[in-house]
Amino acid sequence: MQKQVIIIGLGQFGMGLARALSKYDVETIAVDSDQKRIEMAASWVTKAMCADATDEDFIAQLEPSKRDVCICATGDQSKEVGIICTALLKQLGAKRIIARANDDLHARILRLVGAQDIVNPEWDFGERFAPRILSEHVLNEMLLGSDLVVTEIKAPQSLSDKSLRDLDLFGNYGITAIAIRSLGDQLVKQPQFDTIIKEGDVIVLSAKKGVIEQFMEKVK
Numbered sequence: 001m002q003k004q005v006i007i008i009g010l011g012q013f014g015m016g017l018a019r020a021l022s023k024y025d026v027e028t029i030a031v032d033s034d035q036k037r038i039e040m041a042a043s044w045v046t047k048a049m050c051a052d053a054t055d056e057d058f059i060a061q062l063e064p065s066k067r068d069v070c071i072c073a074t075g076d077q078s079k080e081v082g083i084i085c086t087a088l089l090k091q092l093g094a095k096r097i098i099a100r101a102n103d104d105l106h107a108r109i110l111r112l113v114g115a116q117d118i119v120n121p122e123w124d125f126g127e128r129f130a131p132r133i134l135s136e137h138v139l140n141e142m143l144l145g146s147d148l149v150v151t152e153i154k155a156p157q158s159l160s161d162k163s164l165r166d167l168d169l170f171g172n173y174g175i176t177a178i179a180i181r182s183l184g185d186q187l188v189k190q191p192q193f194d195t196i197i198k199e200g201d202v203i204v205l206s207a208k209k210g211v212i213e214q215f216m217e218k219v220k
Helices: 014-021 036-040 056-061 079-091 106-113 119-136 168-174 211-219
Strands: 003-008 026-032 047-050 070-074 095-102 117-120 138-144 148-154 176-181 202-208
Touching: 014 026, 014 036, 026 036, 026 211, 056 079, 070 079, 079 095, 079 106, 106 117, 106 211, 138 211, 148 211, 168 176, 168 211, 202 211
Parallel strands: 003 026, 003 070, 026 047, 070 095, 095 117
Antiparallel strands: 138 148, 148 202, 176 202
């Protein structure tokens, strides 16, 4: 069955989310008080509506209890708008509420009034980008759940000509090798114990937060 999503607030985060969801089989309703933003989002969503996020009667008309996910992305506006909107969604029976927070206090209040998940794009980007500052060999990072991280690295010279069996990543560090792309080869392969690493190979690893950074410090 097609998922149904409501996005309330079309700032940079909400607009980007609407555009990203347009690539999937999702019925998306987008709401914002700015008509120009509504017109911009109209080609990406199922329905775009201009309205006040704190208007209880309007929010009720969206039938949030019937939607799979309701996203309050009004962080670009005042904090009060996000808090009121989140509370209204909760009162109207929304099953899953994701809210955008501006700071820690805002996040705590949003949780208190009903948000199950809190996002802050700036914080999230900062956390993902920090490892790339600390190590030139870290290419990208993605958080899965609360403590599992998938990291893409470029193998340093210190790992060259060693097999995964030699490194014993899981036994020594608690790291799992998920995929590898050899230097100059566009084909992504599932690594085997006898796979030999070459300097510059791109390896996708998964581990708990902070583990891969510690590993890269040891092998740099």
